[in-house]
Amino acid sequence: MAHQLGLQLLLALLACNAIAMLYLQRTGALLHPLSRTLALERLITAYHAAEGLTPEDASHLLAAMQTHEAHFWVASKAVADTHDMRPEEQRLIADLRQRMPLPDSVRIGMQLERTSGANAREWVFSGAGWAPLRLRTSIDLPNGGYLNAIQHPTGSYEWTRILSYSLPVTTLPVLLIVFFFMRRVVQPVNNLAQATERVSRGEWIAPLPLQGPQEARDLTHAFNVMQERIARHVEGRTRMLAAISHDLNTPITELRLQIELLDDDPARDDMLESLDELQAMVRETLNFVRGDAVQEDTVRMSLSDLLDDLARRYASMGQAIGWQRGAEIVCHCRPLALKRALTNLIDNALRHAGDAHLSAWTAGGEIIVQVLDHGPGIEQAWLSQVFEPFVQLGQRNSDHSQGGGLGLGLAIARACIQAHGGELILENRPPAGLCAVVRLPEACIP
Known part of the structure; x- marks a missing residue:
């Protein structure tokens, strides 16, 4: 639950940043205030040089103003159109006229765009929306020429810098604080779930x-x-x-x-x-x-060793059972209860079939133990009923004074296995006979 809530919060914070980016890109100022002022001041200086100096001196001064961010020159053709200017460009022109009083007859053209040629307000989620800005300007000169300028002002929202700052500063502290409080809420529930599983x-x-x-x-x-x-x-x-x-x-x-x-x-x-x-x-x-x-306390033990002990015990009593030890199997269990369940299953096989064969392995997060005999098996209708107390299908070799043949062996075995959170089923496997399958859940595996 904590991971899901944390992931949802992270997605919400990222969505908030994305919405803010989109909103500011579509409605906010495109140029950084300092870069905007610098671009206008350069235009004013270049215009006064082109208007008041001789063409040769103006050319030298404009050449001296050249930088990798700005280029000024005088030409007979304008590089910026005066038609269909956008609100951002009109605000720049109005600010320029306020800083440098010009007659209304002097035309000023400006085009603010991306260096790729795309609209300056291109969608920020597209590649063109991340390209640098370019400001093209053309101002009428009294001699009939144009002062042209191409500048590369700094954008108001450089998202790489903004996100590299805002994401760590705003997102990480919020996630840490929320995770702390979510852990305080979720940890008791997690402890309770683990305790409930153990009690089950x-x-x-x-x-x-x-x-x-x-x-x-x-x-x-x-x-x-x-x-x-x-x-x-x-x-x-x-x-x-x-x-x-x-x-x-x-x-x-x-x-x-x-x-x-x-x-x-x-x-x-x-x-x-x-x-x-x-x-x-x-x-x-x-x-x-x-x-x-x-x-009985639950301990970590070797199931393989327990099956070895059972095989030696029956061999010492003259009732050898089939058991071939394989890979080591370790589980958390209550040894006496589990041993009692397996003993009842083996006794049941020996009593009704005269033989018993053990096998154990792990698969799919489960421990599987099988007790197989070569007896006549059980009718399909009785496979589930034999687990009920005092249900008996035969009396052969029964010693009531020792509890044999009372119909409690399978009931006790199933109760012990279920107490471990496992399952005990019986299957007929012709021509082998009857097979008792014990499945212990993954929780029993360390």
Whole structure:
């Protein structure tokens, strides 16, 4: 926002300078006052020399007056027309007659133009409008000749000099002052946006300092209050579920003791199995919710090292998984939460397909991790529903006493990935099987 406002202000200042240039070029005086006076004084001196001296003496004096800016001579033909003179030229003639009283019968012709021959008030935005000025003058002499003069007076508005002065002096200080105040306004909003992005990834941050204008302080205060209320809500929910878990475990334990006193038979075993499943559901539900409340710090770590550790862990348990380390991948994350999510995905692949293959890379500002198996896959209609808690597609190799087969693994994995601001999707890839794709956003990449 600060850059956009600064660019708009810069364009506005440039537009103001351009409008001023155009207005002065079309309506202001064309000649600098000192240069105007000098040109008229030269004409007066040259006229008195041509009128009062002999032709030879006048020629010598006029030759001595020659400079690179002025040229005077006497000729039988006028170099300046007396017809269709513009207001600027008429004002010059009137000023000359006032300085040097002449009879009305003495004709004076003046033509103020650019050295390129273009109109003196040519558009300043065209190349001809920047050419130097040239003043041609012809004055009748008593002997029937003409005093001719060509002078190059200094323009009133030399835009190269004016702009080289006005742009740094007027534009830069204004931009610096405005940028200072815009930074004071925008910086709190920028800090708030960064804090909001971090909170959206499940991080809890210290209350932001109240700074900037009143509106920014009010917005920051509202954010701090919102974060505090969310923290209290999560903590209250976790305490409530912990209490429910404790209260449920008591009657479950009592039922288990009573059932174990019964004689051994299939009905007794079925009831104990059901109690194991119920107890596992209570425990895993609490773990699932408690995972939202655990405040783990976000750190910069090597994702490649984490995947190496997972591969060694499963190899030590006799369940080797496919993993070939490639380029180093470093990210900002909560290691335990991310490790838990990937572990659940690997366990899910091993439980339902018997194998798992890991791969990871970066592309398009994202970190992509894939867990691929060679199992039967999942029906297309169930690819999104399996992320719901307690949704189970099979019971094979399920151990309820350890939380296996309860339908919480994918739900926990997705919650952990989403807490990092990422995305978890499942894809069928015939004939390979099922592929879990984890996408972590660019914000997770340092």
